[in-house]
Amino acid sequence: MIFKNANQRINLTTALILSLSQLVCLAGFLYFMSFGKNNFAWLILLIPFQFIIWILLFQNNQLLLLAAAIMAPIAICQLIPNDYQQFLFFPSVIFFLLVLKFTPWLDDYLDAKSGNLPVAEKISSVLLLSWIILSFIFAIIRGPVYHFFVTCNILILEVFIIGYFFAIIPQNQNEIKRLIHAITIGVVICVLSLPFLVKYSAGFVDTFGGKKLSGPFGILDLNALGLLIATLAAALLGILIGEQQFKRRLLLSIIILILFAGLVFTRSRGAWFGFGMAVLYLLIKSRSAILAALTGAGGLFLLLSSFLRSLFISRVESTSFADPAFVARLILWNFGLLVARKNWLLGVGWENFRFLKYYYGYPRLFDPKVYFSTHNLYIETMADLGFIGFLLFVILLFGTIVRTNRLISQNCSEYQHIALGVTAALIAFAAHSAFDSLSSTFMVIGMWFGLAMALQRLASKSRVSSLENDLFG
Template sequence: MLLLQRLLWILILFPWLDFLLRYIFPDSISGLWDELFLFAIIIALWIYKKNENRFVVVPNYVKIPFLLYFIFCVSSMVIHVVPLAVAIDAMRVIYQPILFGLLTMYLSDNKMLLQRFFHWMYISAGIIAFLGIIEFVFQIDTSRWNHPSEQFRAVSIFSNPNAVAAFYNMMLAMLIPRILMHKQKRWIYSGIAVILFIALLFTLSRGAWIAFCMMVLYVIWMCNKKWLLSIPIATLVLPFVLPKSIIQRIMVLFDPEYYQMSSEYGRIAFWKEALERMIDNPLFGVGVGMFGDSVPLRHQIPFATWVDNHYLKIGAEIGVFGLLAFVVFVFSLFWLPHRSAKQANNSFTKSLYIGLASVTIVIAVQNVTASIWEALTVGVFYYAIVGIIFGLKWQEYQSRKEKISK
């Protein structure tokens, strides 16, 4: 059991280890470390938890769309005879991060352990964000991100500004409900949240900003609706306090020339191409890994491109029904903690469930303008956080069994 807990601390340090190993070793070596970590998790769980079938607490409305999504992925590969190397790589990118959720699923029934996990995860995220702020303020070019535009974007120890923005959003989604509903360590966590928010701004990721706003609206609605009155005030004040570079980034959205350029060769053009593939191949798409984003580009698939919309990319690759299954699966990962928050009998559990639901909001929204799920660290942390939902449901399931037995 101690081994499992130590693996949980490795999970907290995942962004740091991934950065260091990829910085020190070539990709052929450093790319294997996460597979070895996952292998250690599976072996440890088999040794210590093999008699606990925690999947009984996963509702059918989560299982069924997930299985359908998997079936359409496999079917698209078989029907279109996707090359084996591409198929393996694509399935690894999609499903490997999901398996990291097993660790938190089997350990998050311990309240004290869970509190320590979040405490150190917030501190780690705060340090990553602080480095991002320093990077932006002093315009330190770490060479981890090629700046194609004139504006400098902070990436901290990540390699992509959109990915690190998603990471900040997930941490903020867990922190804000806790700050609003708990006095314990409120000032410490408020300080970390401010650092994370500033670092989020410095990523210049507009999709992440929109996701953050939607998450905050949800959290306030669930925690204290009176705080909604502060939103108009914040909207009026922010333009006068935000840095010029951030204002410029926002104002581009109101520039017709931006949409014209995007329609010719940019995000909108990519979306149109994905829609055309989906319309031409509505049942099984063009095959997993054969159209958009990291996998087909890595394997030099002809006409591959960045889609910058995870949903359209999925629809183009596995078809309309596969996309619907995926959307329902993602919604179920929001609905389960959302419904549980309404049924929670104490403020700690309620704030935790609200945070867990909020994480799906920020990731689901940001994936409209980028394939954030394909970023390894983002995918690992997202599904690790999802695993906590089922760990909590297992705890509730055990409590009900004990009451019945008495």
């Protein structure tokens, strides 16, 4: 899994060279920014700096995954440039992972048995990706497509590849936990950045009911952040139930409360609903007194915080059939189903509904810059990929949930609580998807799918090893 000389420690000279090169890049960045040459400044800062980082990360595929897991949530919160993360960072991660996988001069990259994905997940994933590609080709031939269309399809391909490596690289439960911890670091950074983003957004005109914040490199959709928080908090709750050490349990509890505060702040009812469904699943499945106590502590925390309480109550009180957001969703769902019926076989192409709905009579033709999705991932998938693509997506999502859930009841205790958490994360995503379709979150969601498949792969390998030991002593 690493270079032959990767066990050598980085000495002081190397560390000084790395630090000095980073300072030179930073100085060049500040110099060109002061003269208004922003694009050149970012080029100076990012490319040489990242080149050094890649050299270090390239020594270990696990480090590459950890870097991706930390960066993905930060990218969603617009704390780094979009073009950088979409077309430089994640493609570079993918490139180096592929090099590590296919170059023969590396030692012990992957155990042959442990690299095999579960058959059901492999088939459903390959079929869904193939259908996305087929729909893409058909949409290009038939038209019309917008210039974002090709970009969206490239990004979903990145999601599948990153998810694949998340599924095949982890070799034990500790490596899976490290990846979850890395996602946690990224999401917690986003949550702790919220007060600064609110100040940064001063003067920013939000026409979406306070659900957007202006970030350094774009607009943060609080619904997207809510989904990230809901899935992660659900996963950490599952892991918390099985944690034995008091200090780790206390740390997880504090992190979950921080995430809970961030979840309320997002005012995302879809994220609240998804998290609620995940907590309900965890309570029913585990019957854990710890979880019940933490749920009560979260409720008490909400009641004691007047700011969070007012956010929660105002959002709940506004939920009705007269709510403009609800009415807008009904209109979008109706047009999504209309487009799906008229393009039932291959759909209009992945992420193309948001650009083509105006051709089907959507009433916001005079504001074409607002590329609304259907706000329902299931209807969105049906419109984009047709009924067959929709079925493939549903089979992949709920099939993965069911099979990961089975690990909790099977005799593979070392993976039970991680499987409980990952299943809860996917349930939160599945529930939230009934009210939103957030393409910006797909990279992190792909990581959760990959971790679920990794758990199934490792649990299957563990059962085979146990059976061999029982048979042959």
